[in-house]
Every structure is written in C-alpha cells, then in structure tokens.
Amino acid sequence: MQVQRALLSGDRLHLQHGPIDLIIGADGTRTRAFEAAELRLSTVLAELMDEIDLLQRHDGPSPKGAIARKMWRAAQAYQGFVTPMAAVAGTVAEAVLQAMRSTTDLRRAYVNNGGDIALHLSHNATFDIAISGLAGADLGKITLNSDSEVRGIATSGQGGRSLSFGIAESVTVLAKTASMADVAATLIAGAVDVPDHPAILRAPAKQIREGSDLGAREVVTQVGDLGAKDVSSALEFGVQRAKQMQQQGLIQAASLHLRGQSRQIEMNLEKVLEHA
Numbered sequence: 001m002q003v004q005r006a007l008l009s010g011d012r013l014h015l016q017h018g019p020i021d022l023i024i025g026a027d028g029t030r031t032r033a034f035e036a037a038e039l040r041l042s043t044v045l046a047e048l049m050d051e052i053d054l055l056q057r058h059d060g061p062s063p064k065g066a067i068a069r070k071m072w073r074a075a076q077a078y079q080g081f082v083t084p085m086a087a088v089a090g091t092v093a094e095a096v097l098q099a100m101r102s103t104t105d106l107r108r109a110y111v112n113n114g115g116d117i118a119l120h121l122s123h124n125a126t127f128d129i130a131i132s133g134l135a136g137a138d139l140g141k142i143t144l145n146s147d148s149e150v151r152g153i154a155t156s157g158q159g160g161r162s163l164s165f166g167i168a169e170s171v172t173v174l175a176k177t178a179s180m181a182d183v184a185a186t187l188i189a190g191a192v193d194v195p196d197h198p199a200i201l202r203a204p205a206k207q208i209r210e211g212s213d214l215g216a217r218e219v220v221t222q223v224g225d226l227g228a229k230d231v232s233s234a235l236e237f238g239v240q241r242a243k244q245m246q247q248q249g250l251i252q253a254a255s256l257h258l259r260g261q262s263r264q265i266e267m268n269l270e271k272v273l274e275h276a
Contacts, residue, residue: 003042017041020092022113027125028106037111040099044092055084056213067095074179077250080187083213086162090154090182093118114161116154116185118178121146129153131172131255139257142174150252152178156185157192157257163205163212163219165190167226167234167258173242174253174267184242184251192238192258199224231259239263 004016013024013034020041026033044067048055051063055071058081062072071084071091093113100109101120108125111118119127125146131139144150156162157170164186171189175181194200201222205214208221226234235256242254242265254265 003038015041018045024111026106026109029104032104033100036099036103037096040096058083067091074183085213086183086186087179089113089116090178093178116182119151149176150174152181154181154185156189166192167223168192170257172255173251175251188238188242191241192234194230194234231261235263
C-alpha cells in the first residue's frame with residue numbers, strides 16, 4: 001500500500017495511508033519537510049500493527065515501537081479506563097511532525113490528523129484554529145503563539161470518529177503535546193454525561209464496532225431530547241474532569257459543547273480561547 005499524496009491550496013500537503021489522513025503545512029523549506037513527512041508516514045501503519053494487541057489493552061505492558069511507547073505513556077498519565085489507542089491520532093501527528101523538523105529548519109509547521117493537531121511554532125509564529133459544531137456552527141477560535149506551551153490540540157465527542165462513553169458534541173483540548181491532548185479530549189468527552197437518562201441509548205462497543213479496544217463497555221449510540229438542566233449537568237461533569245486534569249498539569253485549556261451550551265476551561269496565565 002503506497003502513501004497517497006496531493007498538494008492542496010495554501011501550500012498544504014494531503015497524505016493518506018490506509019485509515020490515516022493528514023493535512024500538513026510548513027513555513028520554511030517546505031519541499032524537504034513534505035518529503036520527510038511522506039517517508040515517515042509510510043512506516044507508521046506497520047509499526048502500529050506489529051503491536052496492535054498491546055495497544056488495545058488497558059493494562060498491558062509498555063510496547064517497543066517509538067510511536068506505540070508514546071501512545072502508552074500518554075494513556076498511563078491519566079486516571080480512568082483508557083487504552084493507548086486513545087492517543088493514536090495525536091501521536092501519529094507528532095511522529096510525522098518530528099520527522100519534518102529533524103530534516104529542515106521550520107518557523108511554523110503543523111500536522112492535522114483528523115482534527116488532532118501537532119504544532120511547531122517559533123520566531124513569533126502564530127497559529128489560528130476555528131472550533132465548529134456538528135452542524136458547522138461557529139463555536140469560537142483559538143490563537144496560539146510561539147510563547148505558549150501548547151503544542152497539541154485534539155477534539156473528541158459524538159461528532160468524531162471514535163466511540164464515546166459520553167454525550168458531548170465536541171470537546172477541544174489544548175495540551176503540551178498532541179498525544180496528551182488526544183487522551184484528555186477522549187476522557188473529558190466521556191465524562192460529559194447524564195447517567196441512566198432514558199433518552200440516552202447505549203450498547204456494548206464490540207457490538208457497534210468489531211474489534212473495538214473498548215470491548216464490552218457500553219458506549220453512547222443515540223442522544224434524544226434533553227432538558228437545559230440535563231445539558232448543564234452533563235457539561236459540569238466534563239468541566240470537573242477537565243479542571244482536575246489542568247490542576248495536574250496534564251492539559252492547558254479545554255472547550256466543551258453540548259446542545260447550544262458551552263463551557264470553557266481557560267489557561268491560567270493567558271487567555272487563548274475567544275468565545276463565539
């Protein structure tokens with residue numbers, strides 16, 4: 001299987017290899033950076049498949065591959081049920097970005113893996129990201145500069161590619177790395193919930209997606225009518241989880257959204273979230 005590549009408008013590169021779909025940008029020696037990204041991506045799937053059984057285990061030992069080890073360490077940093085697969089998108093983005101940076105000097109670069117983004121910013125570079133709802137609504141924007149510690153952004157929820165324990169439409173997390181942001185977004189989105197609510201339908205993950213790393217644990221399959229108080233209560237559960245992570249130094253900030261309501265966990269030292 002060959003890596004598929006295409007140049008996009010705005011001097012961006014689209015790379016696809018199996019289920020991995022990347023949008024890449026770079027300010028600097030772009031050609032060399034893009035070549036390095038393509039070469040690194042061509043090895044990623046084989047690396048992951050070599051240890052996929054370990055990566056799908058909640059309590060497995062540390063794997064050997066560089067990407068797999070980083071996924072495992074990111075999952076181990078958090079409390080609660082989570083497997084290394086919760087960090088796969090962010091960690092792959094980091095690995096490709098690292099290959100780009102090791103090849104040439106870049107002022108700014110990013111690797112976007114399905115909405116989970118690894119960043120490099122230097123020399124006063126900035127990076128703007130818009131947050132959108134499931135129906136395309138503008139939920140706000142994030143502006144980062146090279147002085148910020150944030151180098152990873154991830155989004156999880158009912159609108160994402162993964163199964164979720166919770167009902168959040170979207171949770172966007174800022175963290176020091178994309179792998180850490182990826183796990184945190186998964187867990188915070190899973191915490192946004194109204195337990196035992198009759199309008200929230202659930203089913204074992206393995207019935208929804210064969211081979212899911214979540215096994216027989218129940219995930220949300222449908223969210224019906226919810227009152228404003230239910231929505232507020234669900235978001236508060238997520239807020240408490242996010243604040244705990246922030247106090248532990250695991251995340252920098254978060255933005256939670258559900259049924260027209262939003263909650264923001266802002267950075268302690270600087271405001272990076274501009275509310276819609």
